[in-house]
Amino acid sequence: MKNIGVIGCGAMGKGLVKNLINNGYKVYAYDPSQDALAICEALGAIPQPSPFEAARQADLVISSLPGPSIVRDVMMGGSGVFSALKPHSFVLDMSTIDPKTAQELNQAAKEQGIHFYDCPLSGGPKGADAGTLTIMVGGDDRYLPDIRPVLESIGKDIFLLGPSGSGQVAKLCHNMLVALTTAGLGEVLAVGEKAGVSRSQLSEVIQSGSAHNRVLTVFGENILQHTYENVLFSLEHMNKDIHLYKETAEFYSEDSPLGQLVCDIYEKAMEQGKGKLDSSAVCGSI
Incomplete structure (x- = not known):
């Protein structure tokens, strides 16, 4: 998994982009703010015009968004991330949302052969920039070895806490x-x-x-x-x-x-x- 889509490149997201690139990943970035996209492009990311386009070129998508409703829209909308990804791709949602929404997204992803994990963060923008975040993971532990290298490129302490929603x-x-x-x-x-x-x-x-x-x-x-x-x-x-x-x-x-x-x-x-x-x-x- 060398191609990663990052959706949401604000205070936290730009740090994620920086450390993913520094660890050898090719990053396709989307944010509604052109200023945020310009920062990511300067870091080496490839700006994309929509979440769909960022996901279409990726093996794994990381989202860092303001709340439950926008995460649901970005993932499950008519031109959402789930419809863009290939089967057996991964989504790591690093937004802070409610566990019920995380479980609903996990079920919707599963129906399309996609592996969804709720992975909220602690450590703030400084931790994101330094790559020292605490990452709280909810989801199927069978695929943790597949996503661990990505998580370790942006975080220091990684906790697998249980099934979908546990991270939230x-x-x-x-x-x-x-x-x-x-x-x-x-x-x-x-x-x-x-x-x-x-x-x-x-x-x-x-x-x-x-x-x-x-x-x-x-x-x-x-x-x-x-x-x-x-x-x-x-x-x-x-x-x-x-x-x-x-x-x-x-x-x-x-x-x-x-x-x-x-x-x-x-x-x-x-x-x-x-x-x-x-x-x-x-x-x-x-």
């Missing part, structure tokens, strides 16, 4: 915990500051003690300095992910009172017009 379950749980931790940091740092302990001092205590967390490592500068314009992961994307988590919990009849609370907090931030800011901007809404 892990990603949504992961992001809910990130969102909850971020909101918690916003509250405790505000309380500590009001009581006379500086944010920087309190953050040092937190990172030295049992409350140590990677959220403060990654988003700490934004949280402490209120530099929410420095977008590491947008608030609107986090809001989408945690609501997908809440829908998943409801689908499986599992109570999620903390999930509901976090969704309410992020909705408040969205109503305040903070969607395009970094997700840590929620700290200013508490």
Whole structure:
């Protein structure tokens, strides 16, 4: 599998394209943004006019798209990816969507002889650029040896978590915990500051003690300095992910009172017009 189609070449996708090319793959890239395509072309990718054309020339397609509805349209539309691919081709969907949609796409792909995997990512644009992403994989383990070289060219830690949809379950749980931790940091740092302990001092205590967390490592500068314009992961994307988590919990009849609370907090931030800011901007809404 040396020919790869990449659909969605934004903040994450361009890093995927770069590392695939650096690992010897021929990449056919599509994005509705001509600026994004120009960046990929400069990296060595071959721009394509549509998802169908990107897939038609590929043995494997990677998608990195904003949400469930667009993934479904790109894959299953009249001129979608599934109709362009040859039998026994692969699709690795690296978008963050809900597990139910992933399972529906897997079934539709299977009916056409295509192998579909949900492969959401953690590590952000920096991890995508460095090729050090965490990849959460849901799908048939029989074909993992076929796709592992591709996954290893863009990621560092690869987890096969179970059948179709499992990768998305892990990603949504992961992001809910990130969102909850971020909101918690916003509250405790505000309380500590009001009581006379500086944010920087309190953050040092937190990172030295049992409350140590990677959220403060990654988003700490934004949280402490209120530099929410420095977008590491947008608030609107986090809001989408945690609501997908809440829908998943409801689908499986599992109570999620903390999930509901976090969704309410992020909705408040969205109503305040903070969607395009970094997700840590929620700290200013508490």
